[in-house]
Amino acid sequence: MRHARTNCRGFTLAELLVYISLVSAGILLIGGVELFAQRSLHMQQSLIEVELQTVKFGGLLRQDVEAARSIRGGGEELQLVTLAGERVRYRPGERATLDAAGEVIRVDEAPEVKACTFTVARLPSGRARVDATLEFELRFDGELRTRTRTRTALSRLAVTE
Numbered sequence: 001m002r003h004a005r006t007n008c009r010g011f012t013l014a015e016l017l018v019y020i021s022l023v024s025a026g027i028l029l030i031g032g033v034e035l036f037a038q039r040s041l042h043m044q045q046s047l048i049e050v051e052l053q054t055v056k057f058g059g060l061l062r063q064d065v066e067a068a069r070s071i072r073g074g075g076e077e078l079q080l081v082t083l084a085g086e087r088v089r090y091r092p093g094e095r096a097t098l099d100a101a102g103e104v105i106r107v108d109e110a111p112e113v114k115a116c117t118f119t120v121a122r123l124p125s126g127r128a129r130v131d132a133t134l135e136f137e138l139r140f141d142g143e144l145r146t147r148t149r150t151r152t153a154l155s156r157l158a159v160t161e
Contacts, residue, residue, distance in 0.1 A: 039141065046138045047138075047147075049112060049138070050112060050136045050138060050147050050149075053110050053111075053112045053113060053136065054134060054136075054149045054151070056108075056110060057095065057110040057113055057134060057151075058132070058134070058149070058151035060095050060108065061078075061090060061095075061130070061132055061151060061153055062151065062153040064080055064082060064088050064095075064153075065080065065128070065130045065153035065154065065155055066153060066154070066155060066156050067082040067083050067084070067156070068080040068081065068082055068083070068128070068155045068157075068159050069081055069082065069083050069157065069159060069160070070159055070160045070161065071120055071128050071130065071155065071159050071161070072120075072161050073090075073118060073120065074118055074119060074120050075117060075118065076091060076092060076115070076116060076117065076118070077089065077090065077091050077118070078090040078118040078120070078130065078132075083157075087099070087100070087102075090116070090118065090132075091116075092113055092114060092115050092116045093109060093110055093111055093112075093113045093114065094107050094108065094109050094110065095107070095108040095110070096108075112136045112137065112138065113134050113135070113136060114135055114136065114137040114146075115134075115135040116132055116133065116134050116135065117132070117133045118130060118131070118132050119131040119132075125158065126157075126158025126159070127154060127155045127156070127157065127158055127159065128154070128155045128159045129152065129153070129154050129155075130152070130153045130154075130155075131150065131151075131152050132150065132151045132152070132153070133148060133149075133150050134148065134149045134150070134151065135147070135148050136148070136149070
């Protein structure tokens with residue numbers, strides 16, 4: 001009686017180790033790409049938040065300065081009175097609306113604005129130009145990073161100090 005040889009195919013131990021090594025290397029490569037992508041996404045989200053704060057804070061500043069009838073201050077604080085009689089104060093991280101006695105009525109916060117510097121320049125026409133330098137802080141991978149943005153606003157009318 002003859003036995004028919006079956007054509008069994010299998011892996012040798014060496015082949016199995018090579019395949020497992022290739023799969024492991026591929027998984028490590030994909031994991032590295034994923035980690036890099038997550039870090040990049042987190043950084044982009046932080047930068048977008050800075051830009052949104054710049055647009056919000058800078059937009060309010062421009063709107064208030066354009067409608068100002070008096071502007072005073074400089075350095076880290078700017079105070080102005082709008083044509084509608086609203087008193088507004090800018091400080092690092094906040095825009096506060098004040099009543100006639102100087103008490104805070106409402107605060108618009110910009111928590112990422114850690115420092116700001118205001119420069120008021122009087123133009124020959126009587127109008128005022130306000131230059132604001134805003135410094136933002138964000139923490140990324142345990143490291144504190146800062147970004148600086150500059151905004152300029154010009155009053156529509158002549159203003160007093």
